Amino acid sequence: MSRIPKTEQAKANPSKEYGSPMDVVEDGSIDAAARLAILKSWEEEAHDLQRAADENMTGGEPSLLPEVRKAIDRLCREHGLREDKDAEE
Secondary structure, three states: OOOOOHHHHHHHOHHHHOOOHHHHHOOOOOOHHHHHHHHHHHHHHHHHHHHHHHOOOOOOOOOOHHHHHHHHHHHHHHHOOOHHHHOOO
């Protein structure tokens, strides 16, 4: 059985691997670019959930989009990253 690397698991399902977006920022076990990629994945997930909520297709969970944005901004500021350039694909 092959083991999927933590970063790949987290990009596929960030909310399962981390309790909050700031937990990603504070995870020193992976490099900053990988953390940015995870947060960008989480942002995409949050956008999808927001669209579903706008169409009354969710259970009323609060959007994590503001929290994800704060985490991305903090990570980029602390590590001199640019969202459009440094997120791993």
